[in-house]
Amino acid sequence: MRKLLIVIGVLMVFMGVVRAADGELDMDLMQTIEDTNKSLASNIAMQNAAGSTADARELHTLFVQVEAHFVAKGDAPDAVDLSRKSKDLAEAIVKSVGDKNFEAASNSATDLSRACRTCHTFYKKS
Numbered sequence: 001m002r003k004l005l006i007v008i009g010v011l012m013v014f015m016g017v018v019r020a021a022d023g024e025l026d027m028d029l030m031q032t033i034e035d036t037n038k039s040l041a042s043n044i045a046m047q048n049a050a051g052s053t054a055d056a057r058e059l060h061t062l063f064v065q066v067e068a069h070f071v072a073k074g075d076a077p078d079a080v081d082l083s084r085k086s087k088d089l090a091e092a093i094v095k096s097v098g099d100k101n102f103e104a105a106s107n108s109a110t111d112l113s114r115a116c117r118t119c120h121t122f123y124k125k126s
């Protein structure tokens with residue numbers, strides 16, 4: 001019974017992701033990414049390890065959703081790649097901050113912001 005409930009729970013989460021993934025990219029999602037990315041930059045600058053880690057983890061989760069959107073949309077291989085790259089960079093930031101290497105974290109954050117711009121150049125309409 002318990003296993004069945006878990007399976008149903010996972011299915012519901014999955015269906016939610018798929019539903020959110022069709023059609024346009026959710027603007028609230030990008031706005032949250034924007035806010036979190038700004039917060040991350042200032043936390044890294046202030047060498048706030050807890051804050052930087054929390055922001056980078058959240059960005060990772062958000063880019064999982066962006067990736068799901070572009071996978072479902074289809075015909076957007078560059079956007080899928082850039083979403084994955086963004087996830088990897090968020091993970092690299094968590095790791096660098098864990099090592100107290102804020103310079104490396106800052107470099108990864110710069111690369112992450114570059115990935116935002118690259119994707120917007122190709123996929124953002126306005």
Ligand code: HEC
Binds near residue numbers: 037082083086120123
């Ligand atoms: C894989 C592609 C991709 C990546 C990576 C990406 N974005 Fe976006 N972003 C989009 C698209 C597509 C839109 C516009 C959606 C539309 O016009 O329908 C958008 C829109 C936005 C907007 C405008 C939202 C609004 O309310 O008008 C902001 C702000 C934004 N992105 C911030 C960011 C930031 C910050 C990052 C990086 C940390 C980022 N994005 C990374 C694809 C991406």
